[in-house]
Amino acid sequence: MYYLIYISTAVKLMNPEELTEILTSSRKKNLENNITGMLLYAEGTFIQVLEGSEHDVLSTYRTITMDLRHKNLIKLVSAPLAKRAFPEWSMGFAVIAPLKMAELQGYINPDDIFFEDSASDPAINIMKTFVENNNLTSSFL
Numbered sequence: 001m002y003y004l005i006y007i008s009t010a011v012k013l014m015n016p017e018e019l020t021e022i023l024t025s026s027r028k029k030n031l032e033n034n035i036t037g038m039l040l041y042a043e044g045t046f047i048q049v050l051e052g053s054e055h056d057v058l059s060t061y062r063t064i065t066m067d068l069r070h071k072n073l074i075k076l077v078s079a080p081l082a083k084r085a086f087p088e089w090s091m092g093f094a095v096i097a098p099l100k101m102a103e104l105q106g107y108i109n110p111d112d113i114f115f116e117d118s119a120s121d122p123a124i125n126i127m128k129t130f131v132e133n134n135n136l137t138s139s140f141l
């Protein structure tokens with residue numbers, strides 16, 4: 001298993017229909033490609049975690065990077081993963097407050113992450129904990 005977390009900027013503020021469109025096609029393709037994960041959106045910023053085989057994660061990420069609905073993609077972390085953090089989600093989704101997004105990005109800052117020394121898969125566990133602490137586990141569109 002392998003995972004990748006990136007952030008990006010939507011080219012415009014997304015309305016619910018546009019988010020639904022992204023999610024519907026993403027979930028369909030992720031089911032085919034054995035990708036699971038979580039997508040969070042806050043006023044024009046996306047953060048997404050993709051998990052699956054290294055090959056599937058990297059090829060899905062490559063497709064996503066070419067999507068003209070967002071820009072300025074920054075890969076925050078990619079690494080081997082012992083076990084999926086979001087096994088039941090072809091792509092979980094929630095809209096969050098911009099301050100929460102800033103907080104989350106701060107936690108996942110690759111420069112700081114080694115302070116979580118003993119934890120395995122620290123970045124993805126931060127995402128998982130964040131989703132659980134904010135009761136985002138059922139925030140599907």
Ligand SMILES: Cc1cc2nc3c(=O)[nH]c(=O)nc-3n(C[C@H](O)[C@H](O)[C@H](O)COP(=O)(O)O)c2cc1C
Nearest residue numbers: 022025026029030046048060063064067069070091
């Ligand atoms: C923020 C964002 C997240 C996306 N997440 C995924 C994803 O998890 N999996 C996926 O296959 N496509 C995802 N996409 C969509 C792809 O970029 C692309 O549009 C889609 O895979 C193309 O599907 P199609 O070839 O069936 O039209 C995402 C797009 C955006 C803008």
